[in-house]
Amino acid sequence: GDSVTQTEGQVTVSESKSLIINCTYSATSIAYPNLFWYVRYPGEGLQLLLKVITAGQKGSSRGFEATYNKETTSFHLQKASVQESDSAVYYCALSDYTGGADRLTFGKGTQLIIQP
């Protein structure tokens, strides 16, 4: 089946420093799945951060960027300068159309902690 692997556990970054959260994917029944980053702030549900549906394209939102790389099957999340408000759990996900039903497959999530 499909799978998403992302930087595990917790990442701690000092405020104003750069961030990268790694994400690689494997889609078994579709060559070019849609790729997503969702974010969950404390006490809230997941919300879409960015989405890219075309290989080679870059998505961006709130200072975050991710590029859909089909050669390396990667979709790493980057930000040049993090803020304390970026503290949250980040989930990489792909959408597929398997067995006639479309679905999202999520990574395990990466908790980002920003040190002031």
Next chain:
Amino acid sequence: EAAVTQSPRSKVAVTGGKVTLSCHQTNNHDYMYWYRQDTGHGLRLIHYSYVADSTEKGDIPDGYKASRPSQENFSLILELASLSQTAVYFCASSDWGAFYAEQFFGPGTRLTVL
């Protein structure tokens, strides 16, 4: 503002008891989903629905039933709760299927089965 609400927000249940988790959306979306998240795992799809009075099995449906009595409401039912069902449960909605559309999530329900 799109909204998905879940109740209860947390629950402690006894093994073998019945548990019902409720989800309500005001997005006017056709699709609704139930996921669970365990420590060390990503969200996994339990059941979903694309129209009222119909539900579909997701990737891990065993031990769960779902009910969609109206477009706005989607319930997850554990007839005989077990220790292994301790997890955080998320409900979501979308106006198209998962391949195309952004999903809007509720805040989650933390279920502890003792």
